[in-house]
Amino acid sequence: MVLDHLSQSSKYTSLHPLFAKAFAYIEQADLASLEVGKFDIDGNNIRAIVSDSNGKTADESTAKFECHNAHIDIQVCIRGRERMGWKARGTCIAPRGEYNAEKDVLFYDDKPDMFFGLTDNQFTIFFPEDVHAPMIGEGMIKKLVIKVKI
Template identity: 35%
Template sequence: MIIDTLDNANFYKTLSANIETAINYLKSTDLQSLELGKHEIDGNKVFALLLNYETQNEFKDKWEAHRKYLDIHYIIEGNERIAVANILDMNPITEYEKNEDFQLFKGKGAKLYLRKNDFIILGPNDVHQPGICFDDAVSEVRKIVIKAMI
């Protein structure tokens, strides 16, 4: 897991070609005017999901992890907490869905704060629960989640 601001994102471009593509997209795209939904960046290797939502209280059994893609969550507007835990400390509650690259878990983890211009890179061992209220106050969040193939 990596958490930082977009201003420092160039430091992480050397991690992989797909992460570099994702960072270049974040830095070169007008994210405010982008339409909600899925956006292709580099075929099935790198794509984005633009989301608008209100943060909520914690979701007890909504921890998720992925095996095929890294998640890069970038906050365009608003703020949220994201809970993160090591996969070894969690209990799976569903089987891995290969076609959706998705598995649900149950457990507890650390809560991190994400503000406007923050991003987090989540790997296959980083089980996460995004969209949690920041200081117990509901926030409108505009966020892009980039999926970068491992």
């Protein structure tokens, strides 16, 4: 997992061959004006999901404590205060169901080991090894999730 401010994103472009393109999209976008929805950036390799919705309680979010096998998430807080839960996948012991390849998601009944917060222009990168519970907060949270194919 990575946690930083968008002003430092150039430090992470070498972590994956598609990160330079993903962060270039983020830098060039007028984040505040992005419409809610799903957008292709580079076909199936890089997709964007923009949401603007009410935050969830920690219990609501951890009920969908998730990780992905085929994508890396770059999650950007555009507006609001978002908390997220995190736990290393290797320490999770209670998968809930089987991995859903179509939706690229596996849920766990484990609880996060830690919580951290994001606010405007901060981001996190979740790799397949990172089980996460996003969108914890009060009020409206606008965010951008970039799905980068592994």
